Amino acid sequence: MVHASSPGGGTRAKVLVLGRDERSFLGVVRSLGRRGLEVHCAWCAADALAMRSRYAARHHELPVPDGPDGAWLPALETLCRRERFDLVIPTHDPSVVALFHQRQRLAACARVYQLNERAFETSYDKHATHRLARATGVDVPDEVLVGDRPRIEELFDELGSPIVLKPRRSFAFGRKKWEHQVRMVANPEEARVSLEALRGAGEVLAQAHVPGRGLGLEVLADGGEVLLAFQHERLHEPLGGGGSSYRRGVAVEDDLLAAVERLVRAMDYSGVGMFEFKRERPSGAWWLIEINGRFWGSLPLALASGADFPWALYRLLVHGERRFDRAYRTGLHGRNLAMDATWVWRNLRARRSDPSLTTVPVKTLLTELAHLPRLEERADTWALDDPRPGLAQVRRVAGEIAWATRKKLARWPYRSAFLRARLTAGLRRALPDARRLLFVCKGNVCRSPFAEHAARRVLPAVVEVTSRGTFREAGRCCPSEALHAARAFDLDLSAHRSRVLDAADVDAAQIILAFDAADVSRVSSAFPRARRKLFRLGPLAPRGPVDLRDPYGGGLDAFREVFGQIATALAPLAVAVRSRERG
The missing domain is CATH 3.40.50.2300 (Response regulator)
Structure with a gap:
């Protein structure tokens, strides 16, 4: 079961949401705010998109974690004792990791949502994910844990080309930006450079590149049992890997759900998580890529489709409820405007002859435009009942497009x-x-x-x-x-x-x-x-x-x-x- 300390009091339930992005963080704020909860926010900028939401009741200025302990800890403890939150929810890696390391101390002053130790270690350690998948009969790409003195040519002999290089641990405080990046390399020279760049990230995994489209199966589980599930397929994926900017909700596939249930049961998983797969069509072969043991970037699509994971999590932790409506709308599309504008530009400029790049034909891009007038598409930040975050993002994207246009026009005379x-x-x-x-x-x-x-x-x-x-x-x-x-x-x-x-x-x-x-x-x-x-x-x-x-x-x-x-x-x-x- 989920570990929690005693709730706070008060006539109106009150939660603290920790994070900073415009997708999962904003999604959690909206989900709980719509249910009448008083939503407080911290560890984000005061002018973040989520703070423009009508459902964000209050912003708290707290020290942001730069390690598993520090000034953030007593400041958070003081806030929790004063406000007596019914639940504290971390939504991004720094908050999840920081709170996990201080779970015993924080349990004395707040009910904090977090994974159990095995689930945390397995989801944040990609090699541990791989081992568990093998043990439970879940297919994963071949991989090698790269040592200090790798024989790079042998990696290509064993895994083929291209190879995907990634840090073993999903997140660690103190890493440089490039030390978090997943890299796809086509030859030994590129591999040497990338391995050197990732050296500060700790151990590195070399993984065989597998074909197919990305799929995400998102769940809420309790005691190793899946209580709620939603699936999406990634339509616009970063050319070199990473989070998608455009997705479509689809029906949960039985074989993927069965694989997730085996993994969840083995970890005694309690909480939310997204299990990322790749499926090759038309053969139907699939592989588990990784587990995100936190709220995921495509959460707004699940919410718009009717799979309300934050509210279900709250009901599970605070009220002990375990029965949830598992029906949701399929065929709805979700787009992150800022990310997708960048993706479209890079997709148009990419080499379409490279089979390792997940490019999309221009004809398909034009066809996708019909989803909006047919009311089959939602923007991650846009909501009729909460328009300000979406309007702010539209203004920001429009400003970026105008800036890029002015730059392009200014370059013309130099021709x-x-x-x-x-x-x-x-x-x-x-x-x-x-x-x-x-x-x-x-x-x-x-x-x-x-x-x-x-x-x-x-x-x-x-x-x-x-x-x-x-x-x-x-x-x-x-x-x-x-x-x-x-x-x-x-x-x-x-x-x-x-x-x-x-x-x-x-x-x-x-x-x-x-x-x-x-x-x-x-x-x-x-x-x-x-x-x-x-x-x-x-x-x-x-x-x-x-x-x-x-x-x-x-x-x-x-x-x-x-x-x-x-x-x-x-x-x-x-x-x-x-x-x-x-x-």
Whole structure:
């Protein structure tokens, strides 16, 4: 059974929901608020989309966990004792993991929803998931636990190509962004780079890539028995893997449910979870990919279809109810507007000849547009009874589209060699007298450190070259892909650590060189006086892109491409700087 401490009192039931995203977090807030519960929120920004919901009664400013203990713990204890919540519900990995590690201490002041130890360890440890699946007769892709000194060629011999690399543990505090990423690699060189990037994540799993469409089977269980189930299929999946942006609710398939029931029974699972599968059609073969032992990103589709998991969880934990209506509407589609706008753009640009990429034909995309007028589609954040979160997201997406359109239009003049020369004339005139150059990108871990090191090699020693980032975190190292890509240019970025742009840097620089329109916007907004000496590097090249895009989070090829573009633009920069010497 689910572990819980005693509930609080009061005439109106009160819950605390912990999280920050616009999908599962907002879904839980709406579900419980619609049932008349007083919903309090924490560990999210005060202006988060969920806080715009009419069902979010109150926001609490609490320290956010950055580890299994810390200032967040006494602050949460104080809040729980004061408010006497009937239930505390974590909705994202940091909250689930933090509360699990402090489950005994928190039990003294609140009823906290959490998995039992075996269910937690199995769902957050992908290798443990794999072992349990094998033991219960559930098919999974072949996988290898990669050691410290892997024989990479042997991995491809055993698993084929491509291979999926992923951290063994789904989440850990202190990881860098790229250390959470699942990576698909096609050859040993890509595998070496990705394994180095994932080294800080702990142990890594190498998994055979299996074909097919992603399926999610979501359940509420108690004591190893499934009480409520919902299934969806993923229609728009990230090309390299990850959470879907467009899905469709379908009937629960008996063979998948039977597999989930065996796993749930073996873990004595109590709580909510999403079991992710891949099914190859028309053969019908399927594989379990992983278990998400928390509320999942596609929760809004389940809610819209009539499978109200948060409310059922509340009734189970607070009132001990175990009988729920398992009927729901099938055929309804759910779309995350922000994620799907990005997905559509990448899908249109992807190589359709690559069978490992989950691309969708343009004809299918056009056909999908008919779902909305037929009332067969919902947006994750949109609800007639709670329109403000959806309106806020629409405004945000519209702003992003408008920004991208303006950027594209602004790049048109640079297609003309004559106009390109005219538009960069001011920078070219200023370069011969410049003795202090500053390169600025977002994080100061990819483009600007490469430009700094490359520029030092081609510019006179009298010119001082530095780099900074606008992202407010110093001391970060360059990702593995950046290190490998830079080595092809005989540059070593291993000792570089990120530095944050400040007013002194702006004042000291004679010329500030950014890499794309977003960099220019961030610098000019934070330091208006920088505008007169702020330029983009890309237009200096006689041809090629004006904006040198951020490769952060991309593969080795993305870094190689951008670093090549930077090197190309630095050549005319060096010529302009040295023109004074020739004069």
